[in-house]
Amino acid sequence: MQQVSTLDIIVPCYNPKAGWEKELLNNFNAYVAASSLHYVNLILINDGSQHSVEQTHFDYLKANIQDIQVVSYPENHGKGYALRQGVRQSKADALIFTDIDFPYTLESMLAVEKSLLENGGVVLGFRDQAYYENVPWFRKVLSKTLRWTIKTLLRLPTNDSQCGLKGFDRIGQEAFLDTSIDRFLFDLEFLVLANKRKNKINLVNVELKEGIEFSSVSLKIVISELFNFLRIFFNV
Secondary structure: OOOOOEEEEEEEEOOOOOOHHHHHHHHHHHHHHHOOOOEEEEEEEEEOOOOOOOHHHHHHHHHHOOOOEEEEEOOOOOHHHHHHHHHHHOOOOEEEEOOOOOOEOHHHHHHHHHHHHHHOOEEEEEOOHHHHHHOOHHHHHHHHHHHHHHHHHOOOOOOOOOOOOEEEEHHHHHHHHOOOOOOOOHHHHHHHHHHHOOOOEEEEEOOEOOOOOOOOOOHHHHHHHHHHHHHHHOOO
8 A cells, every 4th residue: 555645635616705715724724733744735726716716815825835736727617627637736645625615524634634544545525414404405305316326226335426525545546537527426437437446445424514505506517417427327
């Protein structure tokens, strides 16, 4: 197993709420202070934001984070696409990706790091029933329907493919970069690829912070992702 001594945190950014850059810095600094690693870096991907993102925000982060990498492009492509751009930039032994507001507890992120240090491979956050207590009903229906479908139709090591907190080493990085889905189901595609390649896959129970705001999921995206699901299903 490859020893992990350096870590990149990869965060996609699309139309974040005001003050996002200060919140991001505070969350990142809290993680670095608690991490057992001596080198943790941040890779930020601006996925074609149309508001709330200015060069001054990037300048602020660069002034406060020594080795931060920023990737920015004008057109929105989706979270899967954005994360692949960030993963391509990573030179660390391992990486963790999460959302720009660091929605999962610090303890959850540290548990993913601990699993990477001890086991390597791919580490997937796993959300129990408590996760759904404050989730909007449409997202809850989508998530539970997908989890039931994965459990029933696909032979995978977890039914929770869509948790937004994941980590992997350099071997897992190869599988992630071979994904092609740009939006909602890139996580499932990654899990299928990693499983087919017999990557070591470990699960870590994770919890949301209190007061997290959920973004909306449009019906148009849901319909388009049905076709992506069929493509994944017939390639398992």
